[in-house]
Amino acid sequence: MKLSNPSELKRIIEKHGFSFSKSLGQNFLIDQNVLDKIVEASGIDENWGVLEIGPGAGTLTRELAARAGAVVAVEIDKSLIPLLEDTLSDFDNASVVCEDVMKVDLKTLIAERFGDMPVAVVANLPYYITTPIIMNFLENEISVKSLTVMVQKEVADRMAASPGGKDYGALSAAVQFYTDPSIICRAEPHCFMPQPKVESVVIKLSVLDSPRVEVANRRFMFDVIKSAFGQRRKTLLNALSKSPYISLEKQMVAEAICEAGIDQGIRGEKLNLEEFARLSDIILKKR
Numbered sequence: 001m002k003l004s005n006p007s008e009l010k011r012i013i014e015k016h017g018f019s020f021s022k023s024l025g026q027n028f029l030i031d032q033n034v035l036d037k038i039v040e041a042s043g044i045d046e047n048w049g050v051l052e053i054g055p056g057a058g059t060l061t062r063e064l065a066a067r068a069g070a071v072v073a074v075e076i077d078k079s080l081i082p083l084l085e086d087t088l089s090d091f092d093n094a095s096v097v098c099e100d101v102m103k104v105d106l107k108t109l110i111a112e113r114f115g116d117m118p119v120a121v122v123a124n125l126p127y128y129i130t131t132p133i134i135m136n137f138l139e140n141e142i143s144v145k146s147l148t149v150m151v152q153k154e155v156a157d158r159m160a161a162s163p164g165g166k167d168y169g170a171l172s173a174a175v176q177f178y179t180d181p182s183i184i185c186r187a188e189p190h191c192f193m194p195q196p197k198v199e200s201v202v203i204k205l206s207v208l209d210s211p212r213v214e215v216a217n218r219r220f221m222f223d224v225i226k227s228a229f230g231q232r233r234k235t236l237l238n239a240l241s242k243s244p245y246i247s248l249e250k251q252m253v254a255e256a257i258c259e260a261g262i263d264q265g266i267r268g269e270k271l272n273l274e275e276f277a278r279l280s281d282i283i284l285k286k287r
């Protein structure tokens with residue numbers, strides 16, 4: 001069964017009387033090349049567990065189950081469950097959990113289903129929930145080795161951006177604090193059924209053993225980052241001294257920037273994570 005073949009996918013969909021839901025972002029992959037690249041990038045073998053989010057008809061799930069030790073796929077749409085039972089029937093290492101991934105206790109699910117196995121997350125999700133899901137894994141330190149996800153091209157560019165560029169922002173800093181991002185491939189609208197309006201990119205986020213920089217108060221550093229990027233056209237000094245998250249007089253902010261060895265007139269978008277960490281530690285001591 002090759003579900004990347006559009007006529008095969010249509011046959012299964014018709015057999016189960018399934019109809020696509022726009023609100024659940026159901027655009028199923030029909031490009032074998034992209035599927036191969038996702039599986040390859042995830043770096044899995046029979047020792048690995050895979051948590052797939054949003055299996056749809058099971059196209060990617062089948063490819064993952066052929067390589068991994070175990071695959072658990074979380075799918076919100078009840079009407080896909082009989083279809084998935086059919087398409088995954090020849091894999092005894094794949095199982096489906098019918099839940100909203102935003103509501104599942106992922107730590108418990110991973111511990112129960114995968115035990116000591118290293119775990120990779122693979123997902124082709126509706127774009128509006130991809131970033132909250134990724135940040136949930138990272139901020140709550142849910143123990144997974146990597147997340148290989150299909151995202152809207154603009155989001156991938158922001159996640160992988162370096163300081164100073166137009167795409168560098170709070171999302172770049174947050175993702176790069178926890179992971180090493182690498183862009184795997186593009187997926188044009190014709191790679192999906194039905195075709196989405198936007199261009200997509202597969203990005204792999206390899207989770208670092210420990211966050212990229214040491215910082216006294218992580219949450220406060222992200223407040224500083226949010227403040228610096230909230231007012232992009234202002235200098236760092238003006239953006240931070242006007243920020244409700246910082247609440248420190250301009251003179252004190254100026255001193256902190258100076259003590260951190262950062263140029264007063266710089267804009268926040270030029271700072272790397274080391275500089276944000278150093279600066280937020282100094283500001284915190286002055287408050």
Ligand code: SAM
Nearest residue numbers: 024027028029054055056075076077100101124
């Ligand atoms: N992985 C399949 C593929 O590549 O062909 C389907 C991808 S489709 C873009 C997104 C899938 O995520 C759909 O099957 C949809 O029902 C499911 N989904 C949407 N929101 C979800 C949620 N909150 N939790 C779990 N699955 C969700």
